[in-house]
Amino acid sequence: MIKNPILKGFCPDPSIIRVNDLYYIATSTFEWWPGVRLFESSDLKNWKQIRSPLRRTSQLNLIGDPPSGGVWAPCLSYDGKRFYLVYTDVKTKKGRFYNTNNYIVWTDDIYGEWSDPIYLNSIGFDPSLFHDNDGKKYLVNMINGFKGITIQEMDSDTLKPCGKRVEVYYGSGRGCLEGPHIYHIGKYYYLIAAEGGTGYEHCVTMARAEDIYGPYLTCPDNPVLTSSEDGLLQKCGHADIVETPDHKWYMVHLCSRPEKEIGGCILGRETAIQEIEMDSEGWFRLKYGGNYGQTEVNEPIVPDDKDYCDGDIFTFKDNFENKTIDNRYSSLRRDYNEFAYVDLNENMMVIRGEESLNSLHNVSLLAVRQQCFKCKAETSMVFEPENYQELAGITYMYDNLNFYIWGETVNDDGNKVLILLKSDSGNITDMIEPIVINDGRIRLGIRTDGINVYFYYEQNNNPVEINEKGKTDILTDEHCRGFTGAHFGLYVHDMLEKKAVARFDYLSIGGI
Numbered sequence: 001m002i003k004n005p006i007l008k009g010f011c012p013d014p015s016i017i018r019v020n021d022l023y024y025i026a027t028s029t030f031e032w033w034p035g036v037r038l039f040e041s042s043d044l045k046n047w048k049q050i051r052s053p054l055r056r057t058s059q060l061n062l063i064g065d066p067p068s069g070g071v072w073a074p075c076l077s078y079d080g081k082r083f084y085l086v087y088t089d090v091k092t093k094k095g096r097f098y099n100t101n102n103y104i105v106w107t108d109d110i111y112g113e114w115s116d117p118i119y120l121n122s123i124g125f126d127p128s129l130f131h132d133n134d135g136k137k138y139l140v141n142m143i144n145g146f147k148g149i150t151i152q153e154m155d156s157d158t159l160k161p162c163g164k165r166v167e168v169y170y171g172s173g174r175g176c177l178e179g180p181h182i183y184h185i186g187k188y189y190y191l192i193a194a195e196g197g198t199g200y201e202h203c204v205t206m207a208r209a210e211d212i213y214g215p216y217l218t219c220p221d222n223p224v225l226t227s228s229e230d231g232l233l234q235k236c237g238h239a240d241i242v243e244t245p246d247h248k249w250y251m252v253h254l255c256s257r258p259e260k261e262i263g264g265c266i267l268g269r270e271t272a273i274q275e276i277e278m279d280s281e282g283w284f285r286l287k288y289g290g291n292y293g294q295t296e297v298n299e300p301i302v303p304d305d306k307d308y309c310d311g312d313i314f315t316f317k318d319n320f321e322n323k324t325i326d327n328r329y330s331s332l333r334r335d336y337n338e339f340a341y342v343d344l345n346e347n348m349m350v351i352r353g354e355e356s357l358n359s360l361h362n363v364s365l366l367a368v369r370q371q372c373f374k375c376k377a378e379t380s381m382v383f384e385p386e387n388y389q390e391l392a393g394i395t396y397m398y399d400n401l402n403f404y405i406w407g408e409t410v411n412d413d414g415n416k417v418l419i420l421l422k423s424d425s426g427n428i429t430d431m432i433e434p435i436v437i438n439d440g441r442i443r444l445g446i447r448t449d450g451i452n453v454y455f456y457y458e459q460n461n462n463p464v465e466i467n468e469k470g471k472t473d474i475l476t477d478e479h480c481r482g483f484t485g486a487h488f489g490l491y492v493h494d495m496l497e498k499k500a501v502a503r504f505d506y507l508s509i510g511g512i
Contacts, residue, residue: 004272009371010485012269013073014252026076032330035060035071053114062333067399068482075128088125100125130182168214179238194238202237233293264476268485316509339364349504353492367489372511377488378445380505389495392502398475401426
């Protein structure tokens with residue numbers, strides 16, 4: 001059986017394809033760099049993260065993008081020769097105007113380099129690319145303000161929209177029509193979309209037509225997928241479908257698992273999968289009946305020699321023994337190679353500090369998303385601060401307004417101290433009085449039971465746990481009004497001269 005979610009912790013808006021015997025999923029990354037997470041599987045059950053496609057500033061410049069702006073809902077596709085990725089860079093998402101710039105990149109090798117982007121339009125977010133059976137390509141857009149879905153033919157050589165933009169669908173009546181995908185199956189063009197908003201009323205709806213430009217008939221039994229009030233999987237919506245080699249169908253979709261005591265989703269929005277089938281009337285349905293997301297589904301039959309993926313693991317340990325920074329790291333808005341590198345002589349991660357964590361620009365943070373409710377993260381570091389504006393340590397954070405920083409700096413007397421900072425909606429406070437420490441290496445750790453957050457340190461074989469504890473509720477989608485999820489990370493800032501460096505021995509994150 002496949003147990004949901006298949007991609008745990010901040011992996012929303014999945015787009016899936018199958019190429020021969022392998023499946024690939026792309027998910028949103030928002031203000032996190034590199035842009036778009038890619039995962040690979042041979043069985044739809046075990047997934048391995050591979051190299052992200054948007055790794056150059058020429059492809060994606062996130063500097064200044066707001067929290068939960070940036071890369072929304074990428075669409076991954078394949079036309080038999082090339083891979084394509086359509087994505088939105090959201091520059092503003094509040095007030096009357098959303099600035100949603102849509103681009104396309106391509107590659108012949110999904111594991112290699114991707115092209116520089118071609119600008120498409122700014123009509124709305126969540127665009128997708130559809131390759132029809134006759135070789136024609138179509139750009140599918142939602143209109144800002146949730147005013148409908150458009151389809152426009154694209155030039156296959158220039159990848160520029162070339163045909164008339166036609167409005168084809170206005171939704172099933174649930175509102176917030178977004179995330180459209182088109183499929184040509186048999187005599188019908190099927191349009192799958194998300195409706196209801198990306199919260200607890202989220203759902204997947206479907207319509208179909210015999211012509212690409214419609215008219216589209218709404219499925220009489222929509223929604224195809226949603227969430228029960230007491231189900232483990234909430235916010236089910238924003239889906240994409242894929243066919244297996246033996247002609248079974250599966251739907252991947254966004255979901256969340258709220259922690260009831262804190263009333264929010266610390267792990268953000270994740271990716272789950274459901275088996276679907278076509279009924280006698282030619283509409284897709286969940287194979288197990290009803291329209292609620294299931295926590296377990298049957299897996300397709302896969303030859304033993306193809307079951308090679310190492311899965312989406314709960315334990316992360318990096319001893320910095322490889323020159324290349326691990327694919328699973330993310331940084332805020334910019335390339336982490338600008339401020340971090342591995343010193344292979346000592347097997348240490350060296351991070352140079354710049355702006356503070358509440359900046360929308362040049363933050364020095366190397367982070368990994370939280371993937372289980374009960375876990376801990378720790379590191380050991382050497383840092384020689386000379387000014388109170390220099391700080392290094394470990395952070396547990398959601399965005400630039402909501403975070404904990406547990407780190408080392410100096411006080412006004414020049415003594416090394418540990419400080420514990422909490423930022424709640426941008427209001428930064430000290431949680432404890434500074435703790436004077438000795439020179440030299442120090443181990444810092446953060447532990448959470450899903451509700452409370454605990455902090456500890458060790459120096460000279462003397463472990464100390466801090467009495468003051470935090471809450472995870474400030475790191476939830478609901479509190480932050482965001483679309484991402486909590487992260488643990490290595491962090492340095494130098495607000496004096498932007499040159500102070502910290503050297504980290506390891507980063508360990510694991511379930512407890």
